[in-house]
Amino acid sequence: MTRDPDHLLPTREPVRLIDATGEPTGLAGVAMPPDDALLRAYAALVAGRRLNDQAYALVRQGRLAVYPSSHGQEACQVAAAQVLDDGDWLFPTYRDTVAAVTRGVDPVGVLTLLKGDWHSGYDPYEKNVAPQTTPLATQLPHAVGVAHAATLRGEPTVVMALCGDGGTSEGDFHEALNFAAVFQAPVVFFIQNNEYAISVPLARQSAAPSLAHKGVGYGMPGVRVDGNDVAALLAVLGSAVARARAGEGPQLVEAHTYRMQAHTNADDAGRYRSDDEVAAWTDRDPITRLSAYLSNRGLLSSSDREAFAEAAERLAEVTRDGINRDVTPDPADLFAHVYASPTPQLREQQALLADELARES
Amino acid sequence: MTHEKLSMAQALNRALHDEMAADPTVLMFGEDVGPLGGVFRITDGLTATFGEQRCFDTPLAESGIVGMAVGLAMNGMRPVVEMQFDAFAYPAFEQVISHVAKMRNRTRGRVALPMVIRVPYAGGIGGVEHHCDSSEAYYAHTPGLHVVAPSHPSDAYALLRASIASPDPVVFLEPKKLYFVKDEVDTTEEQPPIGTAVVRREGTDATLIAYGPSVPVALEAAAVAAQEGRSLQVVDLRSIVPFDDETVCAAVRSTGRAVVVAEASGFASVSSEIVARVTERCFHSLAAPIRRVTGFDIPFPPPKLEHFQLPGVDRILDAVDDLQWEYP
Ligand SMILES: Cc1ncc(C[n+]2csc(CCOP(=O)(O)OP(=O)(O)O)c2C)c(N)n1
């Protein structure tokens, strides 16, 4: 464990391995991930983008109440999932649908929250993906607890805890980092800095040189990475995971990315940012960039492309079909899971409701 | 213009505007309340009109927002803060319970905290989890806080102005589902003091007691009951703390029967308190035990199941039917 600030401070520039035109930056000291990992990431990016767009369309069709899209942030979503082993854990927020799906959670389960059939629509223990969390940063102390339990049992589990730039202002963010560092918990705190918390720009969240600089205050390394460069993300997050697994403690990773769409479909982004600002980020699209890199190296054939697009289409179809399927809500569910077994009062209330519904029909 | 049709959102915006214009120490801050005008547009235009010093966005931290408001209020300001949604006020719980509520008492009255915590609250909007909590009981249970919940744009206007002017901290609960319902607002009328209930509909057979989001439902039930030949009176509390025992008890005594309607879960709730205190005071005037129609004792349901939870006309009329009527 080092307390030497030189080892904890982030670099001046975010780690970038592939530039916006798809050329390698030749950055020293950070190895380019292997070709097969990049190809896998590419497939997941294409699928993730398709899923984002499908979910957005489902809102317009009135099938989802709302959708906080990660359009433009797919590289972060994909890398966060891809660097984990099966036994690891992912703690997503409401914006991290694509990360959860990349980890293998059923997309319909992930979108259940927004469809409105139930709160969390999947079994967190099936893929070790915690329920998506809406109260900002409150999931981060949980991530520390899950990691610490694994440490106590001698298991090699690492926890990837996701958070937005706005979320770093909440008290729970700071408490979680401090706990993780004090207990040397194997957690990677991964901030997707997409420049906005709804309408509020980053400058109103923090006066720190960068969000990654917050790590040094707690005694953990902070790293900055280009959030639209999936190669850099795989390298940085991968090494943070390896480090945590080796018992060297938590790490803070800040990805610089951008929320290409409004906060949700309910938000009017025109009120607080210009089209020009958004357009400037279009050129840094994570998919175009990786596509250029792979194509230039002959690693992405047109048949690969077709296969990936087809798989993405199938994912969209499964999602569409599942979300378009109406589930008849069962009022008994309301009472079934409040406690391990319902209190006498809940049994009584359930009977009252059943009686009321019987009389109605 | 003094009489205007305004939505509750517009009335609240007008009240903020008028207080900020009248008193330079009034500040408005929170999450997305600046240039965006708040996610419900309650603060729309205030930054443009009064400048960034008077209406501004803060870092995203509710404890920080409320805690800073405490300090500002200690030092000559009248802060109004917005919690973006009911359940997102919980990170500020420590500040609210330990400081906002207790400062006056701790300091033997030397330090007052004239501040308002605005909370868009309750359900009925098909919101996903953490966006629909009825959190009034937490605040009402805490001595030192005033707690108000308007149901009508006119009261929203008047009560918000009164809350900002109040020497004590006020938790101002804004029923989200009523934000965009319009009605006549008289901005010149004398402000109802915090702590006064109002009879919204006269009736002789039984009294429905409601507040905030449940008032329109109670009025609807009374309208249906009238068609069925039963005359229901509707009392709108407007203010939960202080509680207007006088108006509520006079109403219940006049009918001898009562049903309390509230969206919040019933156990250990504001509705329990209403039943207890009205029973204590009106026992000999009551022809039947007071009934309650509340949310079940469950976490607020997801959108597709929310209709099971919300008090509706039928449930209210069932409760009224249960009030031990003597049939000739
Ligand atoms: C404790 C809490 N306060 C307020 C909110 C309302 N809210 C939802 S998302 C959001 C902005 C979050 O911004 P950021 O953390 O940057 O994540 P992003 O949405 O950009 O992914 C706000 C204020 C909330 N969910 N939780």
Ligand SMILES: [Mg+2]
């Ligand atoms: Mg953000």
